Amino acid sequence: MPQKSLYILCLLLLSSIAARSQSLTDRLxxxxxxxxxxxxxxxxxxxxxxxGKPYFLLHAAPxxxxxxWGFGFDGNIRIDEQGHIRKEDYKxxxxxxxxxxxxxxxxxxxxxxxxxxxxxxxxxxxGTLVSDYWNGSSYDDRKIGAAARVDLGLFxxxxxxxxxxxxxxxxxxxxxxxxxxxxxxxxxxIWILHNLEIxxxxxxxxxxxxxxxxxxxEPWVTHxxxxxxxxxxxxxxxxxxxxxxxxxxxxxxxITSLLWQTEKTQGRIYADYVRFQHFxxxxxxxxxxxxxxxxxxxxxxxxxxSFYRDQFLPSYFNGFYERDRFDDQAKPQDYITKLTLLSxxxxxxxxxFRAGAFLNVQDEFEFQGNYLHLDNLxxxxxxxLEVALPKITDRIFAKAIYTRKDINxxxxxxxxxxxxxxxxxxxxxxxxxxxxxxLSRWTFAxxxxxxxxxxxxxxxxxDVILSL
Numbered sequence: 001m002p003q004k005s006l007y008i009l010c011l012l013l014l015s016s017i018a019a020r021s022q023s024l025t026d027r028l029x030x031x032x033x034x035x036x037x038x039x040x041x042x043x044x045x046x047x048x049x050x051x052g053k054p055y056f057l058l059h060a061a062p063x064x065x066x067x068x069w070g071f072g073f074d075g076n077i078r079i080d081e082q083g084h085i086r087k088e089d090y091k092x093x094x095x096x097x098x099x100x101x102x103x104x105x106x107x108x109x110x111x112x113x114x115x116x117x118x119x120x121x122x123x124x125x126x127g128t129l130v131s132d133y134w135n136g137s138s139y140d141d142r143k144i145g146a147a148a149r150v151d152l153g154l155f156x157x158x159x160x161x162x163x164x165x166x167x168x169x170x171x172x173x174x175x176x177x178x179x180x181x182x183x184x185x186x187x188x189x190i191w192i193l194h195n196l197e198i199x200x201x202x203x204x205x206x207x208x209x210x211x212x213x214x215x216x217x218e219p220w221v222t223h224x225x226x227x228x229x230x231x232x233x234x235x236x237x238x239x240x241x242x243x244x245x246x247x248x249x250x251x252x253x254x255i256t257s258l259l260w261q262t263e264k265t266q267g268r269i270y271a272d273y274v275r276f277q278h279f280x281x282x283x284x285x286x287x288x289x290x291x292x293x294x295x296x297x298x299x300x301x302x303x304x305x306s307f308y309r310d311q312f313l314p315s316y317f318n319g320f321y322e323r324d325r326f327d328d329q330a331k332p333q334d335y336i337t338k339l340t341l342l343s344x345x346x347x348x349x350x351x352x353f354r355a356g357a358f359l360n361v362q363d364e365f366e367f368q369g370n371y372l373h374l375d376n377l378x379x380x381x382x383x384x385l386e387v388a389l390p391k392i393t394d395r396i397f398a399k400a401i402y403t404r405k406d407i408n409x410x411x412x413x414x415x416x417x418x419x420x421x422x423x424x425x426x427x428x429x430x431x432x433x434x435x436x437x438x439l440s441r442w443t444f445a446x447x448x449x450x451x452x453x454x455x456x457x458x459x460x461x462x463d464v465i466l467s468l
Contacts, residue, residue: 031390040468046461072101113149128272131315135162140445154182169206201252209326210248214336249277265291282308300358319403379408400424
């Protein structure tokens with residue numbers, strides 16, 4: 001490339017970066033707990049009660065920064081009443097990698113960002129394919145994934161992988177995007193073209209269970225009732241009825257237009273086209289606005305409508321996906337695999353909606369939530385809520401995350417069963433160097449026979465923080 005052309009290209013890139021002001025949506029996000037903010041070494045102990053069984057807990061969690069890099073590790077040793085280390089914590093060599101809580105480069109709101117470790121609330125684009133995905137929704141099967149983002153103003157990309165150990169299979173999503181009119185400053189004065197962004201998303205899941213279709217009835221599945229427990233229903237999967245070619249693949253095309261932006265308010269509209277390979281496509285339109293209704297109160301609202309035919313589900317890869325991919329203990333009215341649900345969505349043309357909100361009140365109360373409803377799938381609504389109280393006092397922090405699927409009416413919104421996931425934390429610092437924490441999880445695990453089941457965890461602990 002001639003030197004003059006290279007110089008002009010660099011100027012265009014630099015000008016496009018300078019033209020991109022920080023969005024109000026960059027300020028959204030639940031406050032970090034004390035476990036994510038200290039720098040030094042945490043050493044302590046406590047107990048863990050898993051499905052009613054107690055364990056003695058030893059804990060070590062160093063965290064430190066090196067320039068723009070951040071490193072956090074979280075190691076637990078649980079010992080049962082017989083003096084044995086809990087085997088689920090150290091099943092194989094990969095279990096040691098799970099001591100990595102995070103390795104990060106810069107912050108999520110920066111133009112360059114990388115995170116290796118656990119993924120929470122991970123979304124790609126508008127979330128029409130990957131929405132609030134967690135790779136650690138099962139504590140005993142939590143994964144070390146990666147998420148990255150680069151934004152150069154004119155163009156950029158974002159992506160994630162659920163598991164950096166590629167040989168284990170897993171979910172990978174990539175979305176490059178471009179703002180084509182950044183190169184033509186005169187056209188950005190036209191309201192519809194101002195900061196217009198076009199993106200292309202590709203999602204693949206290499207997990208072998210992602211491509212299986214298994215009807216939840218004979219001859220593919222056999223259910224066995226317990227003679228002593230009417231709520232227990234053992235399931236044996238006999239065979240698949242079908243399996244599409246691996247990997248499971250979905251593609252999307254999206255366009256976003258920023259309609260207005262000031263220091264205190266902004267609004268945008270967007271549209272997505274999504275197609276699942278071997279199945280069908282859908283079209284989603286939405287609007288989103290962020291604003292300050294009062295001083296020190298930030299509110300973000302979004303609403304979208306989906307239009308689709310048979311065999312399509314919006315927000316397919318969500319917070320429940322790691323459980324829904326393959327649940328061999330699903331009740332007869334539910335689905336063994338998520339792909340079976342996608343394949344059975346054949347009730348004709350249909351629509352759905354998703355609504356979302358974020359609220360921050362004086363940095364003392366924070367809430368975010370999403371609710372998804374599908375018109376033609378009764379009892380298949382999905383909801384995720386998160387609440388944080390970062391400053392009950394200067395020394396107390398509380399946070400709770402709750403996800404529920406297959407919601408059938410208002411009375412079915414809240415319960416802890418096989419259709420729910422929950423994580424809650426309460427922390428207290430009586431002194432700057434002491435951290436008292438209570439963690440509670442309602443999650444799921446896979447037993448020695450490979451069967452999935454719900455799991456409850458309660459973990460009180462006390463740590464000494466040795467600051468750097």
